[in-house]
Amino acid sequence: MGPRAIVRQLLAGRSREPGPPAAAWAPANLALCKYWGKRDARLNLPVTASLSISLGPLGTNTEVRAAPDARDDVSLNDRRLSPADPFCQRLSAFLDLFRPRGLGFRIATANTMPTGAGVASSASGFAALTLALNDFFGWELDRRRLSILARLGSGSACRSLYDGFVLWRTGRRPDGLDSVAVPLAARWPDLRVGLVLVTAAPKPVSSRAAMAHTVRTAVAYRAWPARAAADLRALRRAIAARDFARFGAVAESNALAMHGLLLDARPPALYWQPGTVAAIRRVWALRADGVPVYLTIDAGPNVKLLFPAAASRAIRRAFPAVQIVAPFAGLT
């Protein structure tokens, strides 16, 4: 079953008439238990469940309107992109799933995280676009269903439909209609996320390609699903108990284990730069000095820190350029 059939099913009986311009916002999200490996690459269905935290004010604003002609017209951060741009092509392919015959979309999308902030914009981007399309067409879909549509654009986008902690369920159905994102009720206002930038590799490997390569070639991947499931359970327990040390330790070891998988792939894959190891060691040194701080690393060289608000001063001292986010600020 392909994405078109899923869309047909979800939108059955719903409006497909374009309306007035519509805009939406979605936060970026940081995986604490990583999404690594697809069981279906066309539907972006994951091998394991994952858990993220949405990054409050960092995310994407997207506006959708009908274009004057039949061609898509995409601007990113107020800069109009060439239709040949890979980002445009990926967006247009997603829009094709919903496109009434002859309609071009004018998409204006802007990220509130600085470019190169080390936070992926594809998750918040596809989430915001999906929300805007829901308004634009008047679908009136609930978030659960919207999370399925957003996932078709980018797997982790389904987690960007909510604030706070978000669980992306693996699901069992081949059509993925049960592989949805759901918010966790827990609020943890004291929690902080720090973004530490490390000079990027000149030729990064897409996480999509690295994921497929790992699943195909890493012998250790066989042990990953059980480990990810155990990490997820431990994280949920730690969140429920507001046990920061446990929470941080599980998130950190889950992330490093994912990078361990990459080293097990053939040929090995490495997202780290020298500065990545320097940041890891600095975090470990801080912790040895009694500062409660843990780290996580996505498919890139940057390091993200997890710490309680009270550690902010120590964190700023050790990482003067850190950008600190309060994921629960303003949430009720």
Place this chain on the structure above:
Amino acid sequence: MGPRAIVRQLLAGRSREPGPPAAAWAPANLALCKYWGKRDARLNLPVTASLSISLGPLGTNTEVRAAPDARDDVSLNDRRLSPADPFCQRLSAFLDLFRPRGLGFRIATANTMPTGAGVASSASGFAALTLALNDFFGWELDRRRLSILARLGSGSACRSLYDGFVLWRTGRRPDGLDSVAVPLAARWPDLRVGLVLVTAAPKPVSSRAAMAHTVRTAVAYRAWPARAAADLRALRRAIAARDFARFGAVAESNALAMHGLLLDARPPALYWQPGTVAAIRRVWALRADGVPVYLTIDAGPNVKLLFPAAASRAIRRAFPAVQIVAPFAGLT
């Protein structure tokens, strides 16, 4: 069964009378398919077979004689060590296995690799000591049996009893009498090993402790034995065919997979420093430029290079401080 019972069995009917001073030499060795994980910690029996290359002129010279009194007296690189020194204690514990009542040993041991060359001296050290003891007591054991004794001091020491490529067989017996090192006949005079030093961590974790921690806590370790066996087969085929690219690729991915296992442990373990990643990236950049060079990394921050002699100039240009070893120089 403990080490004493093994020694009793191997030395049954042999001389245990100290003779005149005896000296021996053993080369250091570099594992191309790593030894990681013990199935018996007292006998240093490995979970998997491993394959190494001996490092020609880098190794250990050891002299053994009777001490004037009943106490052991150890000097390392012409410096007398305190009996409380951990190195002394480890040596004395090993010597206890062979000690006639009331005998103290005077051990003078010297390494030909500079201290901090990034090459472990315990393998060549215990191998040279075992060879010297064989002479000192007049045991007249063959190298196969000596490799068993050396292993009781340090697992990888069994591989330092030979030059060139050496295979350490896993063995199946609980007493480890079939877990022996054997030399491979293949000679590869064109092969070079480059030692690249990276500033070491202030508090390194012993490989012994890290190995035990990995086996106990890394879920991915379950997949390691099968992977190590496949790597070993591939390495042996590549050596037989003198297929350098295959040889290098397998050694490199085996080493990085071992470091991947460390990241999978809980808590994760990391031997790397920023300079480690810088060296990895430099090797990969060289290779992308057409220089045939691969890397391996042991339980430490340093990087070892594998390349054919013709690449030496390019390697020196990229790593001005590299120390280059010709493992087969002078071997017939």
